[in-house]
Amino acid sequence: MHSRSKYFFVLISIVFCLNVNYARGQENNDIQPIKPAAGIWLKGDLHVHSRHSTESSNNSILKIINFSKSVKMDYLCITDHDNHVDGDVAHHTWADPEFKSDSLLLLYGAEWTTTRGHGNVFSAKPYNHQNLFDVRDQRDVNIGKVKNSLGVHLSANHPSGKDNFGFSYDLVKSIEIWNSAVWPKNANAIMIWDDMLSSGRMITGRGGSDTHHGTPTASEKPSANTYQAEFNYVGTPTTWVFAKERSLKAIIDALDYGKVSVSSNPFAPRVEFYADTKENGKFEMMMGDNRISTGKPVKFRVQLIGNTLFDTNYTVTVIKNGKKINSYQVSGKVPAVEFTDTPDVKVRTYYRVTVEGTNTAYPQVPKSVALSENMVGLSNPIYFNFDPKF
Ligand SMILES: [Zn+2]
Ligand SMILES: [Zn+2]
Numbered sequence: 001m002h003s004r005s006k007y008f009f010v011l012i013s014i015v016f017c018l019n020v021n022y023a024r025g026q027e028n029n030d031i032q033p034i035k036p037a038a039g040i041w042l043k044g045d046l047h048v049h050s051r052h053s054t055e056s057s058n059n060s061i062l063k064i065i066n067f068s069k070s071v072k073m074d075y076l077c078i079t080d081h082d083n084h085v086d087g088d089v090a091h092h093t094w095a096d097p098e099f100k101s102d103s104l105l106l107l108y109g110a111e112w113t114t115t116r117g118h119g120n121v122f123s124a125k126p127y128n129h130q131n132l133f134d135v136r137d138q139r140d141v142n143i144g145k146v147k148n149s150l151g152v153h154l155s156a157n158h159p160s161g162k163d164n165f166g167f168s169y170d171l172v173k174s175i176e177i178w179n180s181a182v183w184p185k186n187a188n189a190i191m192i193w194d195d196m197l198s199s200g201r202m203i204t205g206r207g208g209s210d211t212h213h214g215t216p217t218a219s220e221k222p223s224a225n226t227y228q229a230e231f232n233y234v235g236t237p238t239t240w241v242f243a244k245e246r247s248l249k250a251i252i253d254a255l256d257y258g259k260v261s262v263s264s265n266p267f268a269p270r271v272e273f274y275a276d277t278k279e280n281g282k283f284e285m286m287m288g289d290n291r292i293s294t295g296k297p298v299k300f301r302v303q304l305i306g307n308t309l310f311d312t313n314y315t316v317t318v319i320k321n322g323k324k325i326n327s328y329q330v331s332g333k334v335p336a337v338e339f340t341d342t343p344d345v346k347v348r349t350y351y352r353v354t355v356e357g358t359n360t361a362y363p364q365v366p367k368s369v370a371l372s373e374n375m376v377g378l379s380n381p382i383y384f385n386f387d388p389k390f
């Protein structure tokens with residue numbers, strides 16, 4: 001190498017190192033956790049099949065509800081296959097005398113099960129699901145009109161592989177980025193999510209166990225699929241929403257606006273992600289929020305709340321516009337990291353994080369933890385310069 005170009009190379013290397021250092025975070029074991037005002041974290045499962053899906057076994061609604069309560073779930077959406085009842089969900093799942101609870105918030109919904117793939121519908125109140133079922137093979141523009149008239153939240157299910165969501169993503173407000181306890185098969189779903197986000201779509205990432213099979217009671221006959229209940233059941237994974245209040249409407253709002261993170265199970269720590277754009281230490285932004293970039297550095301905070309494992313190092317990976325920019329090791333009572341980065345003034349930027357490490361045990365679904373491997377949880381993005389009217 002020519003001496004001048006060698007000098008240039010060294011200089012470039014130094015500049016590069018400085019940039020990396022600039023993005024490096026601070027680990028802080030004594031960090032005071034951020035508590036966002038005016039809201040409540042609620043956990044639940046958004047993809048569950050009961051006996052009203054014909055291929056399910058030993059999974060009555062009462063059994064699902066009692067199990068969900070036993071693992072301290074706050075909400076649930078039972079999403080039976082609508083094609084198994086010719087679209088008449090209202091007279092099957094919702095009309096089941098067991099479809100009620102004094103403590104668990106039960107969303108109205110179904111799995112829209114079509115030739116072009118599957119989506120989940122979520123609603124705070126009963127809606128005419130039959131209308132959506134009846135237009136399933138029509139042009140997306142017509143489907144969009146019907147969906148909007150119903151005022152429901154449509155979500156893309158298991159977006160890669162069999163029965164992938166083969167419709168326009170402009171129909172949905174969320175996407176199932178973690179389907180069932182098996183983490184590794186979701187890699188393509190994450191890729192699709194990053195493509196949608198990078199193209200300017202603020203689509204919420206959510207989880208769903210897609211469980212079909214319960215543990216038989218003494219009087220029930222086991223099925224060939226009964227073994228699955230030990231591997232995958234309600235809560236694998238768990239979707240956390242930051243809701244304004246404890247209500248069905250507030251859960252849907254949180255899903256609409258990306259106030260959501262996903263954890264491997266109800267006992268795994270919750271991933272929280274905040275940003276302080278004003279350099280006043282107030283962290284006024286959280287997941288799902290969108291601001292105009294001022295060109296000034298933004299301080300971000302990732303924190304793990306709940307049953308974190310003592311003496312465990314978690315790896316927090318930061319993804320900016322679909323690309324990994326850094327990762328940090330965190331541990332302690334409230335594992336947390338702060339880092340600084342400057343979103344571009346002119347173009348869109350989003351940041352999201354994943355958390356990997358040893359998973360917290362889930363004794364009620366004991367074999368799920370091995371299937372989730374090292375994935376503990378994922379955040380939704382914090383957005384800059386996205387068009388809210390897109
Ligand atoms: Zn499905
Ligand atoms: Zn399903």
